[in-house]
Amino acid sequence: MFFELPHWSKLKLRHNLDVMHVEKNVFDTLVGTILDIEGKTKDTIKAHLDLKRMGIRRGLWMNRDSDKARRDLAFFSMNPNDKKRFLKFVSSVKFPDGYASNIVCCFRHDIVQVLYKFEMIFPPAFFTSIMHVMVHLPEKALLAGLVNYRWMYPIERLLGELKKSVRNRAKPE
Known part of the structure; x- marks a missing residue:
C-alpha cells in the first residue's frame, strides 16, 4: 500500500526505526545468549540440531548420551561464576548522559564488522531480523536527527x- 503512493520513492526516511525496541531486542538476544538465560537464549537444542543438519560448526553439535541428546554450555556462554562477575561489573559501569547511546558515532562499517565477527561465534538462530536492522541505524540517525525526539521511552512511560x-482491567476505558 505505502509503496504505491506517488511520493514514496522520494522519501529519504521511509521507516522510522524505533531505537528503543531495537536496542532492547538486540540486548536481550546478546545478553540472553551469552548468559544462557532460559527463554532468551538463541543457543537452543534446535539451533544445535540445525548446525548438524547444515554440517557446520562441529564443535557446537549436540552430544549424545545413550538415547538422550544434551546441549553442553557453548564456548560463548558463561558459567555461573562468570555470570556473577559479569553482572557485578555491568552494575558498576557509569557513563555520562548520552555518551553510551550516541549511535551516530558508530559507522555502518563498524556495525557490519561486529556482526560479521558475531557470525563466527554465534549460531545462525542468533541472527534475527532485528540484528540486520542495526546496520541501518547510523544512516537513519543521520537522516532523522536526534534519537531522543523519536524514541518510545516517553510513550512507554506514559x-x-x-x-x-x-x-x-476487563474495561480499561
Missing part, C-alpha cells in the same frame, strides 16, 4: 502510568 490508573 502508558505505564496510565495502566496504573485502570481499575477494571
Whole structure:
C-alpha cells in the first residue's frame, strides 16, 4: 500500500526505526545468549540440531548420551561464576548522559564488522531480523536527527502510568 503512493520513492526516511525496541531486542538476544538465560537464549537444542543438519560448526553439535541428546554450555556462554562477575561489573559501569547511546558515532562499517565477527561465534538462530536492522541505524540517525525526539521511552512511560490508573482491567476505558 505505502509503496504505491506517488511520493514514496522520494522519501529519504521511509521507516522510522524505533531505537528503543531495537536496542532492547538486540540486548536481550546478546545478553540472553551469552548468559544462557532460559527463554532468551538463541543457543537452543534446535539451533544445535540445525548446525548438524547444515554440517557446520562441529564443535557446537549436540552430544549424545545413550538415547538422550544434551546441549553442553557453548564456548560463548558463561558459567555461573562468570555470570556473577559479569553482572557485578555491568552494575558498576557509569557513563555520562548520552555518551553510551550516541549511535551516530558508530559507522555502518563498524556495525557490519561486529556482526560479521558475531557470525563466527554465534549460531545462525542468533541472527534475527532485528540484528540486520542495526546496520541501518547510523544512516537513519543521520537522516532523522536526534534519537531522543523519536524514541518510545516517553510513550512507554506514559502508558505505564496510565495502566496504573485502570481499575477494571476487563474495561480499561
